[in-house]
Amino acid sequence: MEKMVTLTINGEQVTVPEGTTIMDAAKKAYINIPHLCFLEGLQAEGACRVCVVEVEGEPRLVPSCMREVHEGMKVYTHSERVRKARRMIVELLLANHPTDCFTCERNQICELLKLAYELGIDKIRFDAKKPQYELDETSPAVIRNPNKCVLCGRCIRVCHDVQTVRVIGFINRGSDTKVATYLEKGLGNVPCTNCGQCIHACPVGAIKEKSYVDEVWAAIADPEKHVVVQEAPAIRAALGEELGLPPGTLVAGKMHAALRRLGFDMVFDTNFAADLTIMEEGSELVGRITGKIKKPLPQFTSCSPGWIKFMEHFYPDLMDHVSSCKSPQQMFGPLAKTYYAEKAGIDPAKIVSVSIMPCTAKKYEAQRPEMNDSGFRDVDYVLTTRELARMIKEAGIDFANLPDEPAEPLMGVYTGAGTIFGATGGVMEAALRTAYKLVTGKELEKIDIEPVRGMDGVKTATVDVNGLEVKVAVAHGLGNARKLLDEVREGKSPYHFIEIMACPGGCIGGGGQPISFDMPLRKMRCDVLYKEDKQLPYRRSHENPSIKKLYEDYLKEPLSEKSHHLLHTEYTRREIGG
Amino acid sequence: MEKILLKNIDKPDSQDIETYISGGGYKALEKALSMKPEDIIAEVKKSKLIGRGGAGFPTGLKWEFTRKEKGEPKYVVCNADEGEPGTFKDRVILNKDPHLLLESIIICGYAVGAEKGFIYIRGEYFEEINTLKKAIEQAKAKKMLGENILGSDFSFDIQIFKGAGAYVCGEETSLFESMGGGRATSREKPPFPTQFGVYGKPTVINNVETLSNVPSIILNGGDWYSQIGSPDSPGPKLFCLSGHVNKPGVYELPLGTSLKELVETYGGGVKGRFKAVLPGGVSSSFLDTLDVKLDYKSVMEAGSMLGSAAVIIMNSDTDMVNVCKNIMEFFAHESCGHCVPCREGTRRAREIFALFANGEGKAEYLDTLLDLKDTMYDTSRCGLGQAALNAGASAVKLFRDEFTKRIKK
Numbered sequence: 001m002e003k004m005v006t007l008t009i010n011g012e013q014v015t016v017p018e019g020t021t022i023m024d025a026a027k028k029a030y031i032n033i034p035h036l037c038f039l040e041g042l043q044a045e046g047a048c049r050v051c052v053v054e055v056e057g058e059p060r061l062v063p064s065c066m067r068e069v070h071e072g073m074k075v076y077t078h079s080e081r082v083r084k085a086r087r088m089i090v091e092l093l094l095a096n097h098p099t100d101c102f103t104c105e106r107n108q109i110c111e112l113l114k115l116a117y118e119l120g121i122d123k124i125r126f127d128a129k130k131p132q133y134e135l136d137e138t139s140p141a142v143i144r145n146p147n148k149c150v151l152c153g154r155c156i157r158v159c160h161d162v163q164t165v166r167v168i169g170f171i172n173r174g175s176d177t178k179v180a181t182y183l184e185k186g187l188g189n190v191p192c193t194n195c196g197q198c199i200h201a202c203p204v205g206a207i208k209e210k211s212y213v214d215e216v217w218a219a220i221a222d223p224e225k226h227v228v229v230q231e232a233p234a235i236r237a238a239l240g241e242e243l244g245l246p247p248g249t250l251v252a253g254k255m256h257a258a259l260r261r262l263g264f265d266m267v268f269d270t271n272f273a274a275d276l277t278i279m280e281e282g283s284e285l286v287g288r289i290t291g292k293i294k295k296p297l298p299q300f301t302s303c304s305p306g307w308i309k310f311m312e313h314f315y316p317d318l319m320d321h322v323s324s325c326k327s328p329q330q331m332f333g334p335l336a337k338t339y340y341a342e343k344a345g346i347d348p349a350k351i352v353s354v355s356i357m358p359c360t361a362k363k364y365e366a367q368r369p370e371m372n373d374s375g376f377r378d379v380d381y382v383l384t385t386r387e388l389a390r391m392i393k394e395a396g397i398d399f400a401n402l403p404d405e406p407a408e409p410l411m412g413v414y415t416g417a418g419t420i421f422g423a424t425g426g427v428m429e430a431a432l433r434t435a436y437k438l439v440t441g442k443e444l445e446k447i448d449i450e451p452v453r454g455m456d457g458v459k460t461a462t463v464d465v466n467g468l469e470v471k472v473a474v475a476h477g478l479g480n481a482r483k484l485l486d487e488v489r490e491g492k493s494p495y496h497f498i499e500i501m502a503c504p505g506g507c508i509g510g511g512g513q514p515i516s517f518d519m520p521l522r523k524m525r526c527d528v529l530y531k532e533d534k535q536l537p538y539r540r541s542h543e544n545p546s547i548k549k550l551y552e553d554y555l556k557e558p559l560s561e562k563s564h565h566l567l568h569t570e571y572t573r574r575e576i577g578g
Numbered sequence: 579m580e581k582i583l584l585k586n587i588d589k590p591d592s593q594d595i596e597t598y599i600s601g602g603g604y605k606a607l608e609k610a611l612s613m614k615p616e617d618i619i620a621e622v623k624k625s626k627l628i629g630r631g632g633a634g635f636p637t638g639l640k641w642e643f644t645r646k647e648k649g650e651p652k653y654v655v656c657n658a659d660e661g662e663p664g665t666f667k668d669r670v671i672l673n674k675d676p677h678l679l680l681e682s683i684i685i686c687g688y689a690v691g692a693e694k695g696f697i698y699i700r701g702e703y704f705e706e707i708n709t710l711k712k713a714i715e716q717a718k719a720k721k722m723l724g725e726n727i728l729g730s731d732f733s734f735d736i737q738i739f740k741g742a743g744a745y746v747c748g749e750e751t752s753l754f755e756s757m758g759g760g761r762a763t764s765r766e767k768p769p770f771p772t773q774f775g776v777y778g779k780p781t782v783i784n785n786v787e788t789l790s791n792v793p794s795i796i797l798n799g800g801d802w803y804s805q806i807g808s809p810d811s812p813g814p815k816l817f818c819l820s821g822h823v824n825k826p827g828v829y830e831l832p833l834g835t836s837l838k839e840l841v842e843t844y845g846g847g848v849k850g851r852f853k854a855v856l857p858g859g860v861s862s863s864f865l866d867t868l869d870v871k872l873d874y875k876s877v878m879e880a881g882s883m884l885g886s887a888a889v890i891i892m893n894s895d896t897d898m899v900n901v902c903k904n905i906m907e908f909f910a911h912e913s914c915g916h917c918v919p920c921r922e923g924t925r926r927a928r929e930i931f932a933l934f935a936n937g938e939g940k941a942e943y944l945d946t947l948l949d950l951k952d953t954m955y956d957t958s959r960c961g962l963g964q965a966a967l968n969a970g971a972s973a974v975k976l977f978r979d980e981f982t983k984r985i986k987k
């Protein structure tokens with residue numbers, strides 16, 4: 001049994017398990033201790049010292065995020081001494097911080113600004129020289145502004161401990177300390193996966209996505225251009241958070257309605273392409289299992305471009321395991337400029353293809369040189385959920401009161417299988433629903449595959465397909481992915497099919513989503529998608545009438561020559577050094 | 579007083595093991611190996627020896643904690659980083675009496691149940707590193723070090739580790755990080771080194787001078803030692819006298835000797851008129867008197883700290899504002915940059931002192947500095963930040979008019 005410890009916090013007695021930190025114990029006394037470098041889900045670091053408290057008998061204040069409680073401890077969380085120290089510390093941080101809050105991404109949600117307000121700081125007693133670093137704009141996806149950095153180290157901990165990519169770290173010392181990449185080459189020149197989890201970890205505006213909002217506005221305004229738009233499954237589970245709706249609200253219909261009102265010429269839906277991905281990827285899996293396709297098992301999913309780049313740098317030896325299917329975004333891209341262009345009789349040169357993604361890595365993916373199978377750049381601009389929300393706000397659209405509207409049917413009808421792509425385990429579940437049919441000719445009875453749902457880092461399941469026990473595994477977050485990948489590398493993997501998503505929670509936790517590293521919130525977003533899945537008329541990708549039509553009219557069948565040309569791709573070995 | 583720490587240094591070939599042995603060296607090791615480890619620790623506790631590296635922690639207690647820890651293996655680390663400006667005492671032992679240190683480390687290793695010792699030595703001490711290497715070879719050849727020391731079943735090895743060259747590396751937890759190949763930044767305490775030291779194992783870390791007291795304690799007993807000098811913190815101490823004195827240098831005197839005696843009898847008096855002293859180097863607060871006894875408690879009561887006893891004297895020509903500016907430049911440069919109060923506090927204090935030095939100060943800054951000092955002391959993670967503004971704040975208090983004169987009109 002857990003050993004319990006009793007202490008007093010501001011005179012109030014609380015009893016907590018041994019090993020609890022003062023910060024956690026204080027919650028029991030109804031106190032939320034202010035903090036900055038601490039972030040739930042990451043190891044405590046004790047760098048900012050904002051969370052200091054007074055402990056009787058200690059010569060100095062102690063950081064409550066790191067100090068464990070002990071029997072009889074007497075803690076004061078907001079004594080005069082504590083308040084003075086906290087204010088001074090935050091004042092020091094503010095003194096070194098640029099004052100361009102007006103134009104900052106994090107205006108309204110900045111944790112530093114919030115602290116300053118909550119701690120009642122009414123003056124800054126230092127006239128400091130502000131830092132003058134160059135921005136890191138080497139990456140097509142993630143931009144770092146070291147001038148705004150408060151050196152909390154949260155991005156570093158995410159990149160090292162959660163994602164195990166380890167491309168950023170502290171360099172120099174004293175006042176010259178900063179966060180940088182290896183040899184200060186810049187994020188674009190090191191094995192950064194563009195996952196953007198560091199953006200969620202950052203309390204201030206020091207890391208953000210590279211924005212293409214102005215380019216998209218310009219395309220919309222250009223009468224010569226025909227602007228089509230697709231939205232990833234995860235957008236509808238989170239966009240409402242940015243626009244005044246409670247977390248957990250499904251906003252698929254409002255999203256389509258808002259896009260039309262922003263002026264997009266054709267509003268389609270990436271969920272359609274997700275169904276298409278399942279047709280192709282499910283067929284590939286069946287091919288590998290039956291031996292028709294001479295490629296190894298387990299097959300890995302390929303729809304998370306953060307994971308793909310990670311694989312190219314760190315596990316290039318496992319490249320043949322990765323499905324050759326492009327991600328839904330990149331399946332949609334060439335089809336918009338071929339299939340749709342032909343159907344609508346539009347010159348593909350005039351089409352501007354925009355995608356709304358929960359993902360910063362998708363910005364990178366769209367710019368990969370090979371992504372031009374339509375004869376043009378397949379996807380021209382990728383915007384994040386946050387960027388779309390900004391456009392909606394800028395246009396003054398009353399999002400909360402918009403009617404629900406569907407996407408255009410040609411490339412906008414989708415099934416429940418397509419929508420759950422946005423949640424960890426969703427691709428696996430969707431693929432199994434269709435692969436079962438492909439192999440057995442029958443429909444999978446138990447369509448909800450619970451073991452692959454939820455927030456556990458690695459999930460596994462076994463499904464009986466015509467007597468064959470198909471073993472599957474799911475990992476989200478690259479640190480978790482390593483566990484499955486190392487098994488494969490050692491030849492010990494028992495699985496046929498492995499789903500990997502770079503971001504914790506899957507795409508609903510992507511680097512482009514509303515800022516949050518809160519896992520319960522991410523879980524709530526997953527639930528939105530599972531709920532929509534249940535409500536949709538079709539729940540299996542192969543039932544999607546628009547997909548059937550696409551094959552009939554254009555692609556013929558999964559893995560056809562045309563499919564291969566437009567929907568499949570190859571990968572590139574990349575160095576670990578850069 | 580008969581010298582204990584520096585008794586060998588004037589002998590010809592003092593570094594040689596033969597010289598050391600002929601003066602009674604390694605007798606303490608022999609005696610220690612015949613004792614129970616617990617009894618050695620009891621003797622060290624009785625001696626009331628406290629650490630000479632700056633923090634002033636009771637050495638016997640530190641050893642006892644380490645011995646009682648369950649983790650294995652255990653390590654001894656000798657801190658020979660000696661990075662504090664104005665400190666140059668360990669160097670004398672390292673250079674002139676390396677076997678005194680080796681003998682001490684081996685005894686410590688036996689007492690706490692360690693199998694290996696490290697000497698973390700300041701990288702610039704090239705000559706000292708060579709001297710130590712030679713001494714280690716000699717000790718091994720004589721079976722004082724290595725397998726089955728002096729025929730006992732105690733085996734122990736000592737390895738030299740060259741320092742990474744930053745002041746903060748002398749801070750024990752940063753030192754461990756740097757030994758582990760990491761960035762030299764401190765760790766949160768607890769866990770303390772005795773629980774989680776180098777390579778995450780229970781570790782005794784002691785300063786060169788601290789350890790060098792041990793052989794005499796073993797040979798003469800803790801009671802004998804505790805009678806030397808000041809009753810609260812007994813024993814001999816190496817004082818590094820520098821600044822405006824006629825004869826700067828390292829002097830071995832009992833703790834409790836008056837500052838006046840150190841300066842006048844040994845240091846040949848102040849050059850010019852005395853103004854201020856930093857009794858424990860740049861991390862300590864200024865005192866404006868020589869009437870203080872040099873032991874840990876007395877200096878503390880006078881409003882400063884003895885630290886590693888880098889006694890820096892300033893005469894009446896000294897511009898205190900400039901001194902503060904230089905000290906803050908040192909700390910702002912040497913802060914590891916990890917925690918906010920130290921990283922941001924040292925850089926802001928540096929800016930403020932520079933403004934005063936240029937005659938561009940502001941009256942409000944003086945109180946801000948005092949508040950800043952409180953917060954840095956109260957919240958910085960390691961001793962560097964905790965003490966960085968001691969000198970500056972005490973100068974503002976003691977020599978306020980020198981600052982007000984430099985306020986921009």
Ligand SMILES: Cc1cc2nc3c(=O)[nH]c(=O)nc-3n(C[C@H](O)[C@H](O)[C@H](O)COP(=O)(O)O)c2cc1C
Binds near residue numbers: 634661745747786788
């Ligand atoms: C910034 C900083 C620098 C230090 N540098 C040294 C050093 O160079 N040598 C040393 O022995 N102790 C140094 N110390 C003290 C060590 O952290 C530690 O307390 C000491 O090595 C313990 O040994 P002792 O108990 O024998 O004094 C330093 C402490 C701080 C905070």
Ligand code: SF4
Binds near residue numbers: 194199
């Ligand atoms: S985007 Fe991902 S991989 Fe790149 S630095 Fe941020 S956390 Fe690391």
Ligand code: SF4
Binds near residue numbers: 154198201202204
């Ligand atoms: S970039 Fe953001 S998360 Fe990273 S250290 Fe700076 S402030 Fe913290």
Ligand code: SF4
Binds near residue numbers: 746764912914917963
């Ligand atoms: S007090 Fe200074 S040197 Fe020590 S951990 Fe903090 S920043 Fe680093």
